[in-house]
Amino acid sequence: MTEILYRQYVGESDLPHIMALVQSELSEPYVIYTYRYFLHQWPQLSFLAIPAGSSEPIGVIVCKQSMHKHASNRGYIAMLSVSKSWRKRGVASTLVRRSVEVMRRQGVDEVVLETEYDNAPALSLYESLGFIREKRLYRFYLNGKDAFRLVLAVPPSELDRDLPHYMKLSPAHTIFSYPVTPDDDEVSYR
Numbered sequence: 001m002t003e004i005l006y007r008q009y010v011g012e013s014d015l016p017h018i019m020a021l022v023q024s025e026l027s028e029p030y031v032i033y034t035y036r037y038f039l040h041q042w043p044q045l046s047f048l049a050i051p052a053g054s055s056e057p058i059g060v061i062v063c064k065q066s067m068h069k070h071a072s073n074r075g076y077i078a079m080l081s082v083s084k085s086w087r088k089r090g091v092a093s094t095l096v097r098r099s100v101e102v103m104r105r106q107g108v109d110e111v112v113l114e115t116e117y118d119n120a121p122a123l124s125l126y127e128s129l130g131f132i133r134e135k136r137l138y139r140f141y142l143n144g145k146d147a148f149r150l151v152l153a154v155p156p157s158e159l160d161r162d163l164p165h166y167m168k169l170s171p172a173h174t175i176f177s178y179p180v181t182p183d184d185d186e187v188s189y190r
Contacts, residue, residue, distance in 0.1 A: 002051045004058070004091060006098060009039055009046035017048070017057045018079075025081040027116065027143055038062045038078050045075070047098050049082070049091045058086040061095040065103050075103040075111035075154070080122075092125055100129075100154065108154050114140060114147040126150050 009018075019035060039046055042064045049059030059082040068074035077099065082091045100111055115122040117136060127133075131150040140147035 002053075004086075004089070004094075005050050005052055006047055006094060007050070009043045009048065009062075011043075014048060014057075015039065018046075018060045018062065021057060021060050021081045021083065022062075022079050025083070026079065027145070028141055030079075035062070038064050045099050045102055047095050049086075049095060051086075058083045059091040059095055061099050063099045063103070065106060065108055072109040073107050075100065075108040077111060077113035080113075087121075093129060096125075096129055100152065104154050104156075110154055111152040112149060114149050116141065117146040117148050123148065123150075126152075 015032075015035060018039070019030075019032070022030065022035075039062065045063035045065060047061050048057040050057050060079065061077065062079040063075060063077050065073065065075045077096065080092060080095060082095075100108075103111060111131075112134070113126070113131070114137060115126065123133075127150075129152070131152045134149045134151045137147040137149055139145070
């Protein structure tokens, strides 16, 4: 079996390879600005899988990490693509694990993603990694298909578990306080 090397995104020279992989394997069309939005702000969360002795990537994951509703540090898997001929070799699960591990070290509380409701291989992959179905999103994609939103709760790393609670907060976990007006309680976030 061919050895597969994994590395982080290094710059614009990777962009054509990432775009080609995603466009050939995913149903959702993305413009170059979408790729750059993720890759320029969170390059450390994106990885490529490349067979040893080759320069052509056969797998890619593109992610982001940010505060969600001022309350939780949330990771997001925007794109995951593996060439059909390289599937069933652990490439996708390795890409997801690497990105989630970087997010964990950066204090993420959860990781979310969407996938087409009938994409059984993707659902199986993510569920095998501990993701659970949070909800169904009707007509989520441009092609009219529904999606499932999946979420993975990310416990603190082993190193963080032994720290006193007051030492666990990092800059990524800064707590924000906003005044609440009576109308704020009436807003629904469905």
